[in-house]
Amino acid sequence: MIGKNGKQSHLAVHKPQHLERGARIGVVAPAGNVEPERLQAGVEAMRAEGFEVELAANLFASNGYLAGNPKQRADDLVAFFRRADIGAIFCARGGFGSVQLLPYLSSELREYPKIFVGYSDITVLLNWLRQFCGMVTFHAPMVAMDIARGLNPRSKAYLWQVLTGELREWKVALGEIIRPGRVEAEMIGGCLSLLVTTLGTPYEIDMQGKILFLEDVGEKPYRVERMLTQLKMAGKLDHVAGVLFGDFTNCEGDGPRDIRQIVVDLLGDATYPVVMGMNAGHGRENLALPFGARTALDGNASTLELLESPVA
Amino acid sequence: MIGKNGKQSHLAVHKPQHLERGARIGVVAPAGNVEPERLQAGVEAMRAEGFEVELAANLFASNGYLAGNPKQRADDLVAFFRRADIGAIFCARGGFGSVQLLPYLSSELREYPKIFVGYSDITVLLNWLRQFCGMVTFHAPMVAMDIARGLNPRSKAYLWQVLTGELREWKVALGEIIRPGRVEAEMIGGCLSLLVTTLGTPYEIDMQGKILFLEDVGEKPYRVERMLTQLKMAGKLDHVAGVLFGDFTNCEGDGPRDIRQIVVDLLGDATYPVVMGMNAGHGRENLALPFGARTALDGNASTLELLESPVA
Structure with a gap:
């Protein structure tokens, strides 16, 4: 029986074999x-x-x-x-x-x-x-x-070279720093609207100690605020190592309260690094992100670094 | 401290004073x-x-x-x-x-x-x-x-006459019966997308023993299915007294899998009455629904009945 406490996320990591x-x-x-x-x-x-x-x-x-x-x-x-x-x-x-x-x-x-x-x-x-x-x-x-x-050239190169084990580490520039600090941890997350869909169910995602990556598509700012608020009220943002925002594609509203303002309001006092602007998600560039491999989110230099090959 | 177990919903009901x-x-x-x-x-x-x-x-x-x-x-x-x-x-x-x-x-x-x-x-x-x-x-x-x-005439009459205590009971015809049976219980619920927003938080709604009313606006069928699936996976649909669907306004998709089909697939084997077609929510008619007053959902006759005045 799989419990709700997410202890399973501390299972030893199984790296898959690289792709020949x-x-x-x-x-x-x-x-x-x-x-x-x-x-x-x-x-x-x-x-x-x-x-x-x-x-x-x-x-x-x-x-x-x-x-x-x-x-x-x-x-x-x-x-x-x-x-x-x-x-x-x-x-x-x-x-x-x-x-x-x-x-x-x-x-x-x-x-x-x-x-x-x-x-x-x-x-x-x-x-x-x-x-x-x-x-x-x-x-x-x-x-x-x-x-x-x-795929655009970088997305294509990073995808296939990482999966084949040819590219074992990389470092990419991010966008705006909301909160500084540098952490090394594995990454999890993905599409915000799907992450909240697991809340209250036996499949609730354990974010503790992880770098939480978030992106979405076609959600007006008030919906993004609603979903982030739910994650926060559920205590899910209390013990993450950091938060990394990717693309929020077609998530524009018709007023001054945009995704950035929402992030500032909800995470502006976070005790961990919070950075926006990773080129991953539903945008034109979609850099492959391994979940479970060691990465570094740098909220001082505004970079994300893959520290180990995610494939064996 | 308010707990997550929803025991507070068994608080004695306080009927508000009627409106003069x-x-x-x-x-x-x-x-x-x-x-x-x-x-x-x-x-x-x-x-x-x-x-x-x-x-x-x-x-x-x-x-x-x-x-x-x-x-x-x-x-x-x-x-x-x-x-x-x-x-x-x-x-x-x-x-x-x-x-x-x-x-x-x-x-x-x-x-x-x-x-x-x-x-x-x-x-x-x-x-x-x-x-x-x-x-x-x-x-x-x-x-x-x-x-x-x-307000259209019936919405207007029911709203003011119920709040002023002039109308103490009513009975309205519903639409399609998905599952038969008749239950008497109080009603709770409302907009589906907001109900799921409480899941996993200290404000999670307790639906046990209640008639659950659901409506929404501007959500494509796959989103309605996602939200109903979350309620179901969270165990929230296991112990309700019945489910009543109101208007799903501007929730059309572009294929054969519509709201009705989703309801049939997710609740077609429910052990309690499930009825669609209550004129409440974001539609043209919006009949006032008291949450906390005794109501009867009849999945044989396809009616909803207010059994007691919700105001003192």
């Missing part, structure tokens, strides 16, 4: 239903990088906006985790639905640490795999989305 | 900032009903989309509750911000049971006053919104 050029990547759709044309564009871009690509059995299943029923989607995911010839699992897209897989998943998956890539709605799975299976996961571009549209 | 024609109604803005013109139209409609209207000291304060800072908004609310010459407190509008008042409120308010009226973002206060102060509250039209636009 020529390896086979499995593509799943744990959330929204997938347009074949967009998927195809992404698959071709992955093949051009020198990988084989295999689509999950139920990838094109559809139930309204969902990619089939929850069991179909969970079965696809579990099947790829179990297969030794699958070097990595990439998600086709977000949307909604990942949370519905959780009742069908078990910590059995910890026996099969494997590169798992996605973001947005996939946030739920990224954090669940880290917290309940001890697995390093990757908040990074998806097949029928960013990869299909074409 | 000619009484003074105080208007507050616990959430979004208020347009003077729209407020004025609502105030005039209330005066036309034969009431005096007094605006809260900070009613037109503004902080971006918020009606001033949280303390200002809380002070206005507390001041009106304490004043013996104020017969009822109406909210000007929703938006966002009610949840920010909670740290400034205490169960001291239970000493001053008073008619309190609002919905949408005000959902947070309606349920908090019921749960932590034992007060009957009213999910009903707001001054700068429905009242300013002009």
Whole structure:
């Protein structure tokens, strides 16, 4: 029985094996239903990088906006985790639905640490795999989305070079410092609206001692304030190591109270570093963020540093 | 110290005194900032009903989309509750911000049971006053919104006649029955997106043994599914007496998976009555719903009945 106290997040970290050029990547759709044309564009871009690509059995299943029923989607995911010839699992897209897989998943998956890539709605799975299976996961571009549209040079280089183990450390410049300080910790988080969706449930995310990364898309400022307020009232922001804000894409309002002002009001007196401006999330550049690998958030120099390779 | 277990909701119910024609109604803005013109139209409609209207000291304060800072908004609310010459407190509008008042409120308010009226973002206060102060509250039209636009005849009659004690019982026809059965219980709930905002916080709503009323506005079906899924995963739907769906205004998607289908999928096997089609919420008709008074949800005849006057 998995408890609510999040102790599972202190599981020993299982780094997945690095991805060899020529390896086979499995593509799943744990959330929204997938347009074949967009998927195809992404698959071709992955093949051009020198990988084989295999689509999950139920990838094109559809139930309204969902990619089939929850069991179909969970079965696809579990099947790829179990297969030794699958070097990595990439998600086709977000949307909604990942949370519905959780009742069908078990910590059995910890026996099969494997590169798992996605973001947005996939946030739920990224954090669940880290917290309940001890697995390093990757908040990074998806097949029928960013990869299909074409990654910009840095996003592309960082994604593939980190997954193949060619790039073991990096340091990127961030934006505005809200609170100073420097911390080294592992990172978790992702799409704010999905993180709050776990509150009060058995899948509630444990943020204690972690660098919390947050981004979102298409949420007006008052909604972002509502969600951040919920995290704060739930005590989730009391014991983080730091907070890093990525892109808040199409989150403009029609007045002076913008995302920055909300962050200042809610986190301006934090005792840990708070920095905005990481190029990750739903923006044009989407730098791959490993959850579970050691990173440094520097709220003095305004940088984020990957301190160790997230793959073995 | 207020606990998370919601035992406070079993406080003896304090029915507020009924509203006398000619009484003074105080208007507050616990959430979004208020347009003077729209407020004025609502105030005039209330005066036309034969009431005096007094605006809260900070009613037109503004902080971006918020009606001033949280303390200002809380002070206005507390001041009106304490004043013996104020017969009822109406909210000007929703938006966002009610949840920010909670740290400034205490169960001291239970000493001053008073008619309190609002919905949408005000959902947070309606349920908090019921749960932590034992007060009957009213999910009903707001001054700068429905009242300013002009209430339709039934909404208008039910609102004023119930608050003045002229109408002590009513019975209205609902829409589609999802699950049959008949229950008598008090009602709680309101705007779904605000109810989920309390999950995992000290203000988490206790729905046990209650008829849960749900409505929302401007949320695509996948978001409604996400929020209902969170309520369900949090165990909140396990021990309700019944579920009543009101208007889901501008919640259409672009495919076959609509609100009805989501309700069928998530609550189709419920052991309690589940009925859709209550004319309450953000729609054109907004029937006043008392939270804390005895009501009957009939999932055989598809009716909702008010069984006792919610005012003394």
